[in-house]
Amino acid sequence: MTFREINSKMVEATVVPGQRLYSQRGAMIAYRGEVSFTPSTTGGSGGIGGMIGRRVAGEATPLMKVEGSGTVMFGHGGHHIQLVELTGDTLYVEADRLLAFDGTLEQGTVFLGAQGGVMGMVRGQVTGQGLFTTTLRGRGSVAVLAHGGVVELPIVPGRPVHVDPQAYVAHHGDVRNKLSTALGWRDMVGRGSGEAFQLELSGRGAVLVQASEEKL
Numbered sequence: 001m002t003f004r005e006i007n008s009k010m011v012e013a014t015v016v017p018g019q020r021l022y023s024q025r026g027a028m029i030a031y032r033g034e035v036s037f038t039p040s041t042t043g044g045s046g047g048i049g050g051m052i053g054r055r056v057a058g059e060a061t062p063l064m065k066v067e068g069s070g071t072v073m074f075g076h077g078g079h080h081i082q083l084v085e086l087t088g089d090t091l092y093v094e095a096d097r098l099l100a101f102d103g104t105l106e107q108g109t110v111f112l113g114a115q116g117g118v119m120g121m122v123r124g125q126v127t128g129q130g131l132f133t134t135t136l137r138g139r140g141s142v143a144v145l146a147h148g149g150v151v152e153l154p155i156v157p158g159r160p161v162h163v164d165p166q167a168y169v170a171h172h173g174d175v176r177n178k179l180s181t182a183l184g185w186r187d188m189v190g191r192g193s194g195e196a197f198q199l200e201l202s203g204r205g206a207v208l209v210q211a212s213e214e215k216l
Contacts, residue, residue: 002102002141003074003083010075011083011143013066013100020103021066023074027099033070040065061095065103074100074143079216081143082150082208086172089205090137093144093170096216102140110135144170148211160202166213173205 002021003011013021015035028037040063066072075081076099084091086105101107109132136142144150146169153161155175162180171177180200201207 003100003143005081005083006073008080008149009078010073011081011100012071012073014071015066015068017069019067021072021100022063022103023066023100024076024098025062025064027064027074027076028066029073029075031070031072033068035066035068035070035072038065038067039063061098066100076145077216079145080147080149080210082146082152082169084142084144084170084172084208086136086138086140086142088139089173090135091142091170091172092133092135093142094216095134097145097169098134098136099143099145101136101142102138105136105138105140105142108135108137109133144208145216146208146210146212147214147216150208150210152206152208155201155203155205155207157202157204160200161207162198162200163207163209164213165199166215167209167211168199169208169210171201171205171207173203175201175203175205175207177201 003013006012010029015021015033022040025039081099092110150169153163155161155171155173165179178200180198
């Protein structure tokens with residue numbers, strides 16, 4: 001894994017010649033060695049096409065390229081940091097939750113409506129993710145921001161996981177997701193449980209859930 005956890009709010013990465021990382025601009029908090037930080041307009045290995053797609057989708061959080069020889073510590077806003085190791089699968093996550101990631105990962109954007117039609121778009125609005133979300137695909141490490149601690153819940157065939165949309169952080173693997181509702185007459189008159197909407201994730205993979213219903 002490229003990143004090493006210092007504590008729940010800081011991670012450290014070792015940078016070697018020929019290797020490249022990307023992070024949110026301004027996320028470096030300390031470093032040792034000969035390391036350079038330059039603004040990146042493309043990000044990841046998605047290239048110019050991916051960059052244009054992210055800007056059109058509003059998923060273009062400013063990134064910087066990290067190269068050289070040394071160690072770099074990252075953190076942002078005192079938020080909790082969760083490390084995710086991708087082994088050839090795809091991570092779905094909001095762009096502003098990405099703290100740093102391996103430069104070998106291919107960055108893209110996906111339209112939520114493509115994952116559930118109209119309900120996919122409704123889900124995007126309910127979760128606060130909008131109509132698009134960012135994807136990272138390949139083999140490598142990703143550092144993701146969240147409020148409070150994060151639990152990674154495994155998803156296995158035949159046993160879907162239901163998540164509060166506001167606590168949802170990201171998911172990876174071969175996972176399908178849809179918005180489910182439990183609206184009843186009590187919700188209509190303001191006497192519901194407050195859990196009228198849930199995200200249902202099924203397939204094989206994992207979902208990251210934060211210990212808060214607060215958006216970054």
